[in-house]
Amino acid sequence: MSRVFNFSAGPAVLPEEVLKEAAEEMMDYRGCGMSVMEMSHRSKMFQTIIGEAEADLRELMGIPDNYKVLFLQGGASQQFAMIPMNLFKNRVGDFIITGQWAKKAYQEASLYGKANAVASSADKTFSYIPDVSDLPISEDADYVYICENNTIYGTKYKTLPDTKGKTLVADLSSCFLSEPVDVSKYGLIFAGAQKNVGPAGVVIVIIREDLISEEVLPGTPTMLRYKTHADAVSLYNTPPAYGIYICGKVFQWLKKLGGLNAMKEINEKKAALLYDFLDQSKLFKGTVVKEDRSLMNVPFITGDEALDELFVKESRAAGFENLKGHRTVGGMRASIYNAMPTEGVEKLVAFMKDFEEKHAK
Numbered sequence: 001m002s003r004v005f006n007f008s009a010g011p012a013v014l015p016e017e018v019l020k021e022a023a024e025e026m027m028d029y030r031g032c033g034m035s036v037m038e039m040s041h042r043s044k045m046f047q048t049i050i051g052e053a054e055a056d057l058r059e060l061m062g063i064p065d066n067y068k069v070l071f072l073q074g075g076a077s078q079q080f081a082m083i084p085m086n087l088f089k090n091r092v093g094d095f096i097i098t099g100q101w102a103k104k105a106y107q108e109a110s111l112y113g114k115a116n117a118v119a120s121s122a123d124k125t126f127s128y129i130p131d132v133s134d135l136p137i138s139e140d141a142d143y144v145y146i147c148e149n150n151t152i153y154g155t156k157y158k159t160l161p162d163t164k165g166k167t168l169v170a171d172l173s174s175c176f177l178s179e180p181v182d183v184s185k186y187g188l189i190f191a192g193a194q195k196n197v198g199p200a201g202v203v204i205v206i207i208r209e210d211l212i213s214e215e216v217l218p219g220t221p222t223m224l225r226y227k228t229h230a231d232a233v234s235l236y237n238t239p240p241a242y243g244i245y246i247c248g249k250v251f252q253w254l255k256k257l258g259g260l261n262a263m264k265e266i267n268e269k270k271a272a273l274l275y276d277f278l279d280q281s282k283l284f285k286g287t288v289v290k291e292d293r294s295l296m297n298v299p300f301i302t303g304d305e306a307l308d309e310l311f312v313k314e315s316r317a318a319g320f321e322n323l324k325g326h327r328t329v330g331g332m333r334a335s336i337y338n339a340m341p342t343e344g345v346e347k348l349v350a351f352m353k354d355f356e357e358k359h360a361k
Protein backbone atom coordinates (compact mmCIF):
# COMPACT_ATOMS: atom_id res chain seq x y z
CA MET A 1 0.00 0.00 0.00
CA SER A 2 1.29 3.44 -0.79
CA ARG A 3 -0.45 6.63 0.24
CA VAL A 4 0.29 9.99 -1.31
CA PHE A 5 0.39 13.32 0.47
CA ASN A 6 -3.04 14.63 -0.52
CA PHE A 7 -3.25 18.44 -0.53
CA SER A 8 -6.80 18.49 -1.89
CA ALA A 9 -9.11 21.31 -0.78
CA GLY A 10 -11.93 18.81 -0.42
CA PRO A 11 -12.82 16.03 -0.20
CA ALA A 12 -9.58 15.96 1.67
CA VAL A 13 -7.12 13.92 3.66
CA LEU A 14 -8.43 12.07 6.73
CA PRO A 15 -6.38 10.78 9.67
CA GLU A 16 -4.82 7.44 8.77
CA GLU A 17 -5.74 6.10 12.19
CA VAL A 18 -9.41 6.79 11.48
CA LEU A 19 -9.29 5.09 8.09
CA LYS A 20 -7.59 2.03 9.57
CA GLU A 21 -10.13 1.73 12.35
CA ALA A 22 -12.99 2.07 9.88
CA ALA A 23 -11.39 -0.62 7.72
CA GLU A 24 -11.10 -2.96 10.69
CA GLU A 25 -14.75 -2.39 11.56
CA MET A 26 -16.02 -2.62 8.00
CA MET A 27 -17.31 -6.21 7.96
CA ASP A 28 -18.34 -6.56 11.57
CA TYR A 29 -18.89 -3.46 13.66
CA ARG A 30 -18.12 -4.36 17.28
CA GLY A 31 -19.58 -7.85 17.13
CA CYS A 32 -22.92 -6.94 15.56
CA GLY A 33 -22.10 -8.88 12.40
CA MET A 34 -22.63 -6.02 9.98
CA SER A 35 -21.08 -2.81 8.78
CA VAL A 36 -22.28 0.59 10.00
CA MET A 37 -23.42 1.12 6.40
CA GLU A 38 -25.88 -1.74 6.72
CA MET A 39 -27.32 -0.95 10.10
CA SER A 40 -30.70 0.59 10.90
CA HIS A 41 -30.41 4.22 11.85
CA ARG A 42 -33.02 3.46 14.53
CA SER A 43 -30.89 0.72 16.06
CA LYS A 44 -29.38 1.06 19.50
CA MET A 45 -25.93 0.69 18.00
CA PHE A 46 -26.39 3.65 15.70
CA GLN A 47 -28.05 5.75 18.40
CA THR A 48 -24.85 5.28 20.37
CA ILE A 49 -22.71 6.27 17.38
CA ILE A 50 -24.57 9.52 16.68
CA GLY A 51 -25.03 10.28 20.37
CA GLU A 52 -21.33 9.92 21.09
CA ALA A 53 -20.42 11.93 17.99
CA GLU A 54 -22.56 14.81 19.19
CA ALA A 55 -21.28 14.60 22.75
CA ASP A 56 -17.65 14.58 21.58
CA LEU A 57 -18.24 17.53 19.26
CA ARG A 58 -19.91 19.45 22.10
CA GLU A 59 -16.94 18.73 24.34
CA LEU A 60 -14.34 19.65 21.71
CA MET A 61 -15.96 22.98 20.83
CA GLY A 62 -17.44 23.78 24.22
CA ILE A 63 -20.87 24.17 22.63
CA PRO A 64 -23.26 25.84 25.08
CA ASP A 65 -26.43 23.99 26.10
CA ASN A 66 -28.69 26.43 24.31
CA TYR A 67 -27.32 25.34 20.93
CA LYS A 68 -28.45 22.35 18.89
CA VAL A 69 -26.06 20.24 16.86
CA LEU A 70 -27.57 18.88 13.64
CA PHE A 71 -26.09 16.35 11.24
CA LEU A 72 -27.71 17.12 7.90
CA GLN A 73 -27.29 16.43 4.20
CA GLY A 74 -27.10 18.55 1.08
CA GLY A 75 -23.58 19.80 1.69
CA ALA A 76 -22.60 23.27 2.74
CA SER A 77 -24.31 24.65 -0.37
CA GLN A 78 -27.75 23.62 0.78
CA GLN A 79 -27.28 25.84 3.81
CA PHE A 80 -27.04 28.82 1.47
CA ALA A 81 -30.82 28.39 0.95
CA MET A 82 -31.79 26.80 4.25
CA ILE A 83 -30.43 29.73 6.26
CA PRO A 84 -32.60 32.44 4.65
CA MET A 85 -35.60 30.10 4.47
CA ASN A 86 -35.45 29.65 8.23
CA LEU A 87 -33.90 32.87 9.51
CA PHE A 88 -35.50 35.48 7.26
CA LYS A 89 -38.19 37.27 9.27
CA ASN A 90 -37.67 40.74 7.75
CA ARG A 91 -36.21 39.06 4.68
CA VAL A 92 -32.97 41.02 4.96
CA GLY A 93 -29.45 39.61 5.24
CA ASP A 94 -26.09 41.42 5.26
CA PHE A 95 -23.26 39.60 3.56
CA ILE A 96 -19.50 40.09 3.58
CA ILE A 97 -18.18 38.93 0.24
CA THR A 98 -14.75 37.38 0.67
CA GLY A 99 -14.83 34.86 -2.14
CA GLN A 100 -16.90 32.48 -4.18
CA TRP A 101 -18.57 30.66 -1.33
CA ALA A 102 -19.71 33.87 0.34
CA LYS A 103 -20.90 35.14 -3.01
CA LYS A 104 -22.91 31.99 -3.67
CA ALA A 105 -24.57 32.27 -0.27
CA TYR A 106 -25.36 35.92 -0.99
CA GLN A 107 -26.84 35.11 -4.40
CA GLU A 108 -28.91 32.28 -2.99
CA ALA A 109 -30.31 34.46 -0.20
CA SER A 110 -31.32 37.06 -2.75
CA LEU A 111 -33.81 34.51 -4.12
CA TYR A 112 -35.74 34.85 -0.87
CA GLY A 113 -35.37 38.50 0.10
CA LYS A 114 -32.93 41.36 0.23
CA ALA A 115 -29.30 40.36 0.39
CA ASN A 116 -26.93 43.29 0.99
CA ALA A 117 -23.22 43.12 0.28
CA VAL A 118 -21.94 45.25 3.18
CA ALA A 119 -18.25 44.67 2.42
CA SER A 120 -16.22 42.88 -0.21
CA SER A 121 -12.63 42.11 -1.13
CA ALA A 122 -13.44 41.46 -4.80
CA ASP A 123 -11.33 44.48 -5.81
CA LYS A 124 -8.11 42.57 -5.11
CA THR A 125 -9.19 39.07 -6.12
CA PHE A 126 -10.25 38.26 -2.54
CA SER A 127 -6.63 38.29 -1.35
CA TYR A 128 -7.54 39.94 1.95
CA ILE A 129 -10.32 40.22 4.54
CA PRO A 130 -12.04 43.63 4.50
CA ASP A 131 -12.10 45.85 7.58
CA VAL A 132 -15.16 44.62 9.47
CA SER A 133 -14.92 46.83 12.54
CA ASP A 134 -17.58 49.34 11.46
CA LEU A 135 -19.84 47.97 8.77
CA PRO A 136 -23.02 49.59 7.45
CA ILE A 137 -25.18 46.89 9.05
CA SER A 138 -28.84 47.18 8.05
CA GLU A 139 -31.24 48.16 10.82
CA ASP A 140 -33.59 45.35 9.86
CA ALA A 141 -30.99 42.68 9.01
CA ASP A 142 -32.01 39.22 10.19
CA TYR A 143 -28.35 38.25 10.29
CA VAL A 144 -24.84 39.07 9.17
CA TYR A 145 -23.20 36.36 7.09
CA ILE A 146 -19.52 35.49 6.72
CA CYS A 147 -17.45 32.72 5.22
CA GLU A 148 -14.81 32.48 7.93
CA ASN A 149 -12.10 30.65 6.03
CA ASN A 150 -12.01 31.15 2.29
CA THR A 151 -11.01 27.81 0.87
CA ILE A 152 -10.31 29.04 -2.63
CA TYR A 153 -8.42 32.25 -1.84
CA GLY A 154 -6.69 31.21 1.39
CA THR A 155 -7.90 33.99 3.67
CA LYS A 156 -9.26 33.71 7.20
CA TYR A 157 -10.94 36.17 9.56
CA LYS A 158 -8.70 36.82 12.56
CA THR A 159 -11.37 38.90 14.27
CA LEU A 160 -15.09 38.51 13.79
CA PRO A 161 -17.12 41.42 12.40
CA ASP A 162 -18.92 43.81 14.68
CA THR A 163 -22.48 42.85 13.76
CA LYS A 164 -23.94 45.67 15.90
CA GLY A 165 -26.08 43.24 17.81
CA LYS A 166 -27.28 41.23 14.81
CA THR A 167 -27.01 37.45 14.65
CA LEU A 168 -23.76 36.20 13.16
CA VAL A 169 -24.03 33.30 10.70
CA ALA A 170 -20.81 31.67 9.56
CA ASP A 171 -19.64 29.09 7.06
CA LEU A 172 -16.76 27.30 8.79
CA SER A 173 -16.50 24.47 6.28
CA SER A 174 -12.77 24.72 5.70
CA CYS A 175 -11.61 25.69 9.21
CA PHE A 176 -13.98 23.62 11.32
CA LEU A 177 -12.19 22.12 14.35
CA SER A 178 -8.84 23.57 13.23
CA GLU A 179 -8.75 25.79 16.33
CA PRO A 180 -10.95 26.69 19.30
CA VAL A 181 -14.07 28.73 18.53
CA ASP A 182 -16.26 30.75 20.89
CA VAL A 183 -19.60 29.33 19.74
CA SER A 184 -21.55 31.85 21.83
CA LYS A 185 -20.52 34.62 19.42
CA TYR A 186 -22.49 33.01 16.61
CA GLY A 187 -26.16 32.36 16.00
CA LEU A 188 -25.42 29.65 13.49
CA ILE A 189 -22.27 27.84 12.39
CA PHE A 190 -22.24 25.30 9.60
CA ALA A 191 -19.57 23.17 7.98
CA GLY A 192 -19.53 20.65 5.18
CA ALA A 193 -17.70 17.62 6.54
CA GLN A 194 -15.47 16.87 3.58
CA LYS A 195 -12.90 19.59 4.28
CA ASN A 196 -11.76 18.88 7.79
CA VAL A 197 -13.99 16.29 9.44
CA GLY A 198 -15.15 13.39 7.35
CA PRO A 199 -16.68 12.18 4.11
CA ALA A 200 -18.80 14.33 1.81
CA GLY A 201 -22.51 13.97 2.42
CA VAL A 202 -22.63 15.34 5.95
CA VAL A 203 -23.04 18.96 6.88
CA ILE A 204 -22.90 19.94 10.54
CA VAL A 205 -25.07 22.80 11.76
CA ILE A 206 -24.68 24.35 15.20
CA ILE A 207 -27.64 26.63 15.83
CA ARG A 208 -28.81 28.67 18.80
CA GLU A 209 -32.18 27.42 19.96
CA ASP A 210 -34.02 30.72 19.68
CA LEU A 211 -33.31 30.72 15.93
CA ILE A 212 -35.18 27.45 15.48
CA SER A 213 -38.85 28.17 14.94
CA GLU A 214 -41.95 27.14 13.06
CA GLU A 215 -41.94 30.54 11.44
CA VAL A 216 -40.19 29.87 8.18
CA LEU A 217 -40.71 31.29 4.71
CA PRO A 218 -43.89 29.99 3.07
CA GLY A 219 -43.23 26.90 1.02
CA THR A 220 -40.12 25.83 2.94
CA PRO A 221 -40.00 22.03 2.58
CA THR A 222 -40.20 19.98 5.76
CA MET A 223 -36.71 18.63 5.11
CA LEU A 224 -35.29 22.16 4.93
CA ARG A 225 -36.63 23.30 8.30
CA TYR A 226 -34.18 23.31 11.17
CA LYS A 227 -37.05 22.54 13.51
CA THR A 228 -37.75 19.24 11.76
CA HIS A 229 -34.23 18.02 12.40
CA ALA A 230 -33.82 19.58 15.84
CA ASP A 231 -37.04 17.94 17.08
CA ALA A 232 -35.96 14.57 15.68
CA VAL A 233 -32.33 14.85 16.89
CA SER A 234 -31.10 14.53 13.29
CA LEU A 235 -33.12 11.34 12.80
CA TYR A 236 -36.21 12.69 11.04
CA ASN A 237 -35.28 10.56 8.07
CA THR A 238 -32.31 8.32 7.33
CA PRO A 239 -29.26 10.46 8.08
CA PRO A 240 -25.91 10.08 6.27
CA ALA A 241 -25.15 7.37 8.80
CA TYR A 242 -21.77 6.12 7.64
CA GLY A 243 -20.50 9.67 7.25
CA ILE A 244 -21.60 10.57 10.77
CA TYR A 245 -19.78 7.49 12.06
CA ILE A 246 -16.53 8.65 10.41
CA CYS A 247 -17.01 12.19 11.74
CA GLY A 248 -17.36 10.64 15.19
CA LYS A 249 -14.04 8.87 14.76
CA VAL A 250 -12.38 12.12 13.75
CA PHE A 251 -13.78 13.79 16.89
CA GLN A 252 -12.27 10.97 18.95
CA TRP A 253 -8.96 11.41 17.16
CA LEU A 254 -9.01 15.13 17.99
CA LYS A 255 -9.78 14.43 21.62
CA LYS A 256 -6.87 12.00 21.87
CA LEU A 257 -4.62 14.61 20.31
CA GLY A 258 -5.48 17.01 23.12
CA GLY A 259 -8.43 18.92 21.68
CA LEU A 260 -8.63 22.09 19.67
CA ASN A 261 -5.91 24.04 21.48
CA ALA A 262 -3.44 21.28 20.70
CA MET A 263 -4.72 21.06 17.13
CA LYS A 264 -4.30 24.80 16.66
CA GLU A 265 -0.70 24.65 17.87
CA ILE A 266 0.08 21.88 15.40
CA ASN A 267 -1.69 23.75 12.59
CA GLU A 268 0.23 26.95 13.31
CA LYS A 269 3.56 25.16 13.22
CA LYS A 270 2.62 23.30 10.08
CA ALA A 271 1.45 26.41 8.24
CA ALA A 272 4.54 28.37 9.38
CA LEU A 273 6.79 25.82 7.65
CA LEU A 274 5.17 26.68 4.35
CA TYR A 275 4.63 30.42 4.87
CA ASP A 276 8.18 30.99 6.17
CA PHE A 277 9.52 29.28 3.09
CA LEU A 278 7.26 31.29 0.77
CA ASP A 279 8.30 34.57 2.43
CA GLN A 280 11.96 34.09 1.61
CA SER A 281 11.63 32.17 -1.65
CA LYS A 282 13.15 33.58 -4.84
CA LEU A 283 10.64 31.68 -6.95
CA PHE A 284 7.41 31.10 -5.05
CA LYS A 285 5.12 33.73 -3.62
CA GLY A 286 2.02 33.52 -1.41
CA THR A 287 -0.99 35.36 -2.83
CA VAL A 288 -2.63 36.52 0.41
CA VAL A 289 -1.81 39.53 2.62
CA LYS A 290 0.12 38.24 5.62
CA GLU A 291 -2.31 39.19 8.36
CA ASP A 292 -5.24 37.37 6.77
CA ARG A 293 -3.55 34.10 5.89
CA SER A 294 -5.42 30.86 6.41
CA LEU A 295 -3.88 28.01 8.39
CA MET A 296 -5.72 25.56 6.16
CA ASN A 297 -5.48 26.66 2.52
CA VAL A 298 -2.24 28.12 1.18
CA PRO A 299 -2.34 29.44 -2.39
CA PHE A 300 0.96 30.32 -4.05
CA ILE A 301 2.37 31.11 -7.48
CA THR A 302 5.67 31.38 -9.31
CA GLY A 303 4.43 34.23 -11.49
CA ASP A 304 4.95 32.13 -14.60
CA GLU A 305 2.02 29.98 -15.66
CA ALA A 306 4.12 27.47 -17.56
CA LEU A 307 6.34 27.00 -14.53
CA ASP A 308 3.27 26.59 -12.29
CA GLU A 309 2.08 23.86 -14.59
CA LEU A 310 5.46 22.14 -14.54
CA PHE A 311 5.51 22.33 -10.75
CA VAL A 312 2.11 20.67 -10.45
CA LYS A 313 3.15 17.95 -12.88
CA GLU A 314 6.47 17.20 -11.17
CA SER A 315 5.02 17.40 -7.66
CA ARG A 316 2.45 14.83 -8.67
CA ALA A 317 5.11 12.47 -9.92
CA ALA A 318 6.87 12.90 -6.57
CA GLY A 319 3.80 11.83 -4.55
CA PHE A 320 2.15 15.19 -3.79
CA GLU A 321 -1.42 15.18 -5.04
CA ASN A 322 -3.89 17.98 -5.78
CA LEU A 323 -1.58 20.98 -5.59
CA LYS A 324 -3.14 22.64 -8.61
CA GLY A 325 -4.82 25.92 -7.67
CA HIS A 326 -8.56 26.45 -8.00
CA ARG A 327 -9.63 26.86 -11.60
CA THR A 328 -10.60 30.50 -10.97
CA VAL A 329 -7.27 31.47 -9.39
CA GLY A 330 -4.61 29.40 -11.12
CA GLY A 331 -1.20 28.74 -9.62
CA MET A 332 -0.99 26.27 -6.76
CA ARG A 333 -2.82 25.68 -3.51
CA ALA A 334 -1.76 23.42 -0.68
CA SER A 335 -4.63 22.55 1.61
CA ILE A 336 -3.09 21.48 4.88
CA TYR A 337 -6.07 20.46 6.96
CA ASN A 338 -5.89 18.90 10.44
CA ALA A 339 -5.15 15.44 9.06
CA MET A 340 -2.22 16.50 6.87
CA PRO A 341 0.82 15.20 8.74
CA THR A 342 3.62 17.69 9.47
CA GLU A 343 5.86 15.36 7.51
CA GLY A 344 3.77 16.05 4.40
CA VAL A 345 4.42 19.79 4.65
CA GLU A 346 8.11 19.29 5.44
CA LYS A 347 8.50 17.12 2.38
CA LEU A 348 6.55 19.57 0.23
CA VAL A 349 8.82 22.43 1.32
CA ALA A 350 11.90 20.32 0.56
CA PHE A 351 10.48 19.56 -2.87
CA MET A 352 9.78 23.26 -3.46
CA LYS A 353 13.36 24.14 -2.47
CA ASP A 354 14.67 21.67 -5.02
CA PHE A 355 12.37 23.03 -7.69
CA GLU A 356 13.44 26.57 -6.85
CA GLU A 357 17.12 25.73 -7.21
CA LYS A 358 16.47 24.40 -10.67
CA HIS A 359 14.23 27.20 -11.87
CA ALA A 360 14.89 30.47 -10.00
CA LYS A 361 16.52 33.06 -12.20
Ligand SMILES: *Cc1c(COP(=O)(O)O)cnc(C)c1O
Nearest residue numbers: 075076077101151171173174192
Ligand atom coordinates in the same frame (compact mmCIF):
# COMPACT_ATOMS: atom_id res chain seq x y z
C1 LIG B 1 -16.39 23.41 -0.05
C2 LIG B 1 -17.05 24.57 0.52
C3 LIG B 1 -18.43 24.79 0.34
C4 LIG B 1 -19.30 23.89 -0.51
O1 LIG B 1 -19.46 22.67 0.07
P1 LIG B 1 -20.44 21.56 -0.57
O2 LIG B 1 -20.53 20.57 0.54
O3 LIG B 1 -19.78 21.06 -1.80
O4 LIG B 1 -21.73 22.22 -0.85
C5 LIG B 1 -18.99 25.88 0.96
N1 LIG B 1 -18.26 26.72 1.71
C6 LIG B 1 -16.94 26.54 1.89
C7 LIG B 1 -16.17 27.49 2.75
C8 LIG B 1 -16.30 25.47 1.31
O5 LIG B 1 -14.98 25.29 1.50
